[in-house]
Amino acid sequence: MTNPRTADPAPADLDGDLESLRGDCARMSPRWSPPAHVLARPVPxxxxxxxxxxxxxxxxxxxMSDYGD
Incomplete structure (x- = not known):
């Protein structure tokens, strides 16, 4: 029996391209909601x-270089 919550199977190629990553993120984003209020303070x-x-x-x-290569 298939899980109705997972419509797309995982790709066989785990090193997908940027487009597939963007598509994955777009499909997941409706499930995530930002916190109501974030209080960011420096840690002592x-x-x-x-x-x-x-x-x-x-x-x-x-x-490693400071700015990447």
Missing amino acids: LALIHGVRVPPASARLLEA
Whole structure:
């Protein structure tokens, strides 16, 4: 039995093009609603602690250009 909520099957090619991504987003957007009110405040630096980055990841990020290639 098929699920009536999923009209389109998942594409076999997971590396689809931009048009298929835009189509997927357009089909999903009616299901999402923005929050009524978002209060964005900076997080105090005192609350940001305990973040650890593995050395390999830090080297990878350090080797990346600041503006992309």
